[in-house]
Amino acid sequence: MSALPSRVVVAHPSALKLSRRTVANTADGPGPKASQAPSPRPSPTGEGEWFRRVFAMALGIGLFVVGWAFVAKFGRIPDPGSVFREALVIFSDPFYRKGPNDQGIGWNVLASLGRVGVGFGLAALVGIPLGFLLGRFRFLSDMAAPIIALLKPVSPLAWLPIGLLVFKAASPASIFGIFICSIWPLVMNTAAGVRQVPQDYMNVARVLNLSEWKVFTSILLPAVLPYMLTGVRLSIGVAWLVIVAAEMLTGGVGIGFWVWDEWNNLKVDHIIIAIFVIGVVGLVLEQSLIFVARKLTHGAAA
Amino acid sequence: MSNNPGRYIQVENVGMTFSKRGAAFEALRAVSLDVAKSEFVTLIGHSGCGKSTLLNLLAGLIRPTQGHMLLADKEIAGPGPERGVVFQNHSLLPWLTCAGNVMLAVERVFGARQTKAQLRDRTGAALALVGLSAASAKYPEEISGGMKQRVGIARALAMEPKVLLLDEPFGALDALTRAHLQDELMGIVARTASTVVMVTHDVDEAVLLSDRIVMMTNGPAATVGEVLEVGLGKPRDRLALAANARYIECRRQVLEFLYSRQARQAA
Numbered sequence: 001m002s003a004l005p006s007r008v009v010v011a012h013p014s015a016l017k018l019s020r021r022t023v024a025n026t027a028d029g030p031g032p033k034a035s036q037a038p039s040p041r042p043s044p045t046g047e048g049e050w051f052r053r054v055f056a057m058a059l060g061i062g063l064f065v066v067g068w069a070f071v072a073k074f075g076r077i078p079d080p081g082s083v084f085r086e087a088l089v090i091f092s093d094p095f096y097r098k099g100p101n102d103q104g105i106g107w108n109v110l111a112s113l114g115r116v117g118v119g120f121g122l123a124a125l126v127g128i129p130l131g132f133l134l135g136r137f138r139f140l141s142d143m144a145a146p147i148i149a150l151l152k153p154v155s156p157l158a159w160l161p162i163g164l165l166v167f168k169a170a171s172p173a174s175i176f177g178i179f180i181c182s183i184w185p186l187v188m189n190t191a192a193g194v195r196q197v198p199q200d201y202m203n204v205a206r207v208l209n210l211s212e213w214k215v216f217t218s219i220l221l222p223a224v225l226p227y228m229l230t231g232v233r234l235s236i237g238v239a240w241l242v243i244v245a246a247e248m249l250t251g252g253v254g255i256g257f258w259v260w261d262e263w264n265n266l267k268v269d270h271i272i273i274a275i276f277v278i279g280v281v282g283l284v285l286e287q288s289l290i291f292v293a294r295k296l297t298h299g300a301a302a
Numbered sequence: 303m304s305n306n307p308g309r310y311i312q313v314e315n316v317g318m319t320f321s322k323r324g325a326a327f328e329a330l331r332a333v334s335l336d337v338a339k340s341e342f343v344t345l346i347g348h349s350g351c352g353k354s355t356l357l358n359l360l361a362g363l364i365r366p367t368q369g370h371m372l373l374a375d376k377e378i379a380g381p382g383p384e385r386g387v388v389f390q391n392h393s394l395l396p397w398l399t400c401a402g403n404v405m406l407a408v409e410r411v412f413g414a415r416q417t418k419a420q421l422r423d424r425t426g427a428a429l430a431l432v433g434l435s436a437a438s439a440k441y442p443e444e445i446s447g448g449m450k451q452r453v454g455i456a457r458a459l460a461m462e463p464k465v466l467l468l469d470e471p472f473g474a475l476d477a478l479t480r481a482h483l484q485d486e487l488m489g490i491v492a493r494t495a496s497t498v499v500m501v502t503h504d505v506d507e508a509v510l511l512s513d514r515i516v517m518m519t520n521g522p523a524a525t526v527g528e529v530l531e532v533g534l535g536k537p538r539d540r541l542a543l544a545a546n547a548r549y550i551e552c553r554r555q556v557l558e559f560l561y562s563r564q565a566r567q568a569a
Contacts, residue, residue, distance in 0.1 A: 200393040206380075207361055207387040208407050208461075218406060222397040 078269040086269045087276075103253055105274075109281060111253040115171065116239045119178025123235060126179075127186030128228060132220070134187065135194025148184060156181045156242040160249055170250035177246045178239045185234035193227025194220065229293040236289060240282045255281075310374060310497055311337040311360065311465065317368030318355055329355045331523040333369070335516060342491060342498045344508040346556060347518030347527075348564060353501045354390075356518075357469050360499060361387045373465065383411045386458030390470045392450040394442040400453045401438040404428050404460050411461045428460035429453070431490060448479035452486075459490065466491070468500040472507065481540065484510060492537060505560070509552045510540060517559045527564065530555055 065080050072079035078086075094106030134141040156177040163173030201223060205215045247256025255278060262270035318330040329352040337343050345353040358364050359371060362381040371378040373385070381387075394403045404425045412421060429438050432452040437445050442453070451471055458466060471487075472480040484507060491498055502508050508515045512532050519527040532552050534543070543549040 200389065200391060201395060203363055203387075203389065204393050204395065206363060207385070208410050209381055209383055210406070210410060214406075214410070218398070219395065222395070 076268070078272065083269045083272050087273050090270070090273060105255075105258065105277065108253055108255045108258040109277060112243050112247060112255040113281070115175050115247075115254065116178060116236070116243050119175040119243075120182050120236055120239045122175070123179045123183040123186055123239075124232065127183040127231075127235070128190050130183075131187045131190025131228070131231070132194055132224070135191035135224075141191065148187065151180070152184045154181075157245055157249065160246060164250070170252050174243060174246035174250050174254075178242050181242045182235040182239040185238060186228075186231040189227045189231030189234070190224060193224035196227070197223040226293070226297050229289070229296065233286060233289045233293065236285050237282065240278075240285060244278060307339040309336045310339040310341075311335075311499070312372040313356075313360075313369070314371070315369040316356075316359065316366045316371060318352070318359060318364070319367045328523045329521060330359075330366075331525050333525050335526060335529075337497060337499060339497055340495045342500070342511055342513045343516060344500045344502050344512040344514075345516050345518060346502055346505070346508045346560070347524065348520055348560065349503065351518045351521045352524040353518050354469055357467055357499065357501050360465075361385055361467050383407075383461050384464045386461050386463030386466050388451075388454045388458045388466070388468045388471045390473055392442075392447075392454040394450055394453055394457075396442050399439050399441055400429065400434060400445070400449075400456075401425050403442070403453055404457045407457045408460050424460055428456040431459060432456045432486065446479075448475050448483060451475060451483065455483075455487070455490075459494070464497060466496045466498045466500075468498065470501050470503065473503070480504075480507075485540070487511065488537065505553055505556045508556060509534075509549060510538060510543065515552070515556060517556060517564075520564050528559055 068077075069079050069081075071077060090105055094104040096104040097107065134144055159177045159180050160173055163176035164170070167173050167176065197220060201219050202215075205219050210218065243254065244256035244259065247254035248260045251257050251260075255274060259271055259274045262268075262274065313333055313335040316330060316333045317328070319326050319328045321327070333356060335343075345356060347353050355364070359366055360373075360378065362378050362385070365379075394400075395406070398406065405421065408421050408424045408428070412424060416424075426435065426438065429435050432455055434449060434452055434456065437449060437453075442450055445453075451474075455471065472483055475483065488511060490496075500511065509532060515530040515532060516526055517528045517530065518524050530552060532548075534546070534548055534552075
């Protein structure tokens with residue numbers, strides 16, 4: 001994992017794009033390399049800064065564990081030591097199967113990831129082209145605006161009964177929930193990206209008389225890619241949030257169901273382990289997508 | 303081919319009014335101008351005088367709200383490959399190499415008739431023309447502003463346009479790079495016998511490069527104020543011209559127009 005997570009997390013859809021466009025537009029200014037002006041925060045300078053960061057992170061984690069142990073002394077929450085010992089047991093055999101409702105944590109995580117993959121994949125398949133259409137045609141965008149505004153804030157759990165009714169099975173219902181909740185960041189970021197393609201680029205397309213297909217592949221797609229990837233990242237994050245909640249309600253195999261099952265068994269230490277696992281998987285998903293985004297956009301720009 | 307080479311480009315009584323959210327802005331009013339084949343014409347005026355608007359009209363990026371524009375006796379109805387445009391800010395696509403940017407134009411114009419190898423040769427030749435063969439595999443952000451502008455010129459030239467439209471192509475460059483590119487442009491135009499319309503706000507540049515200088519009045523509702531026939535022979539040498547009486551007189555006339563008759567309080 002990166003040592004500078006706070007620096008690479010790009011919450012705003014335009015952040016990735018901006019960095020590149022400033023370079024593209026101002027590098028020819030009269031000033032020497034005005035575009036490479038330093039960011040407001042001074043950049044880390046060598047070893048000392050690196051140690052300071054690692055120390056701060058270690059201190060943060062240490063204080064967190066101490067606080068946890070302190071709370072555990074007075075409450076019913078298991079203390080860090082016992083959770084750690086239990087975790088060793090669980091992770092020593094993550095892929096066992098003892099019947100449909102008793103499987104290793106590895107299987108549960110994989111089952112959840114599978115649903116997230118399918119739900120997100122469908123959302124991308126529909127959401128990205130939809131985003132291009134909404135970005136390109138003002139009328140369609142105005143048509144869709146009230147519907148998106150209405151549906152976007154709806155909790156995934158509200159969609160589950162509809163999913164169960166339509167699909168009559170738990171797994172497709174939770175996939176449906178993921179689909180409907182993770183499609184919005186994709187649609188909106190892609191559309192925003194298309195709207196913000198610089199007019200200069202479109203003018204180039206027009207004076208060169210490029211065909212619609214060439215405009216799409218040579219100008220629109222590369223210009224929108226950074227926005228689209230931000231959408232993908234947000235969307236995967238949402239999907240991972242949704243799956244835990246959905247599985248708690250629908251049951252089956254999956255990390256959300258596992259949490260609920262352990263609650264029924266009153267194994268609170270397992271629940272805490274599950275929380276860590278969910279967090280770590282979410283973090284890995286996020287970081288790997290940031291990595292892909294940087295590879296793709298950097299590869300395209302330089 | 304025009305029947306009338308003296309009127310290769312004809313701008314007849316053209317007006318351009320932009321309307322944005324109900325408010326109308328009249329940028330150009332009753333602009334009339336002819337450009338002869340192989341002539342080099344510059345449009346000069348204060349910022350906001352609509353000279354770039356006029357160029358965009360010639361490029362076909364916008365349509366006039368009044369009047370007619372003809373190229374070789376045909377109405378200008380939109381952008382076309384016979385008009386190469388060089389933008390003020392180079393407008394290279396950052397995800398394509400220099401060669402890729404030029405190739406985009408080459409493919410469009412010659413792609414249907416020529417092989418991949420021939421297209422690559424054309425791209426290479428265009429980059430060689432502006433002295434950038436060595437930078438062809440580089441991305442725009444890896445080269446200097448002057449080089450980017452040269453790639454922009456190569457992209458326009460590679461289409462073998464009949465008309466070259468330049469929108470303040472050297473405006474963002476330092477004085478030395480600018481002088482160098484002006485000399486290069488003079489050489490290229492002489493070799494290709496292109497018809498050129500160029501927007502500038504630089505008096506020396508206008509006098510050095512042009513056959514005629516079209517001086518525009520201040521906007522809104524800008525129009526052609528005066529047209530100056532430069533009347534200096536070609537090729538021109540900037541050092542020799544510095545002491546040339548005709549050059550100094552042209553310069554004086556343009557300055558007089560810009561800063562006396564069309565003076566602006568704050569530019």
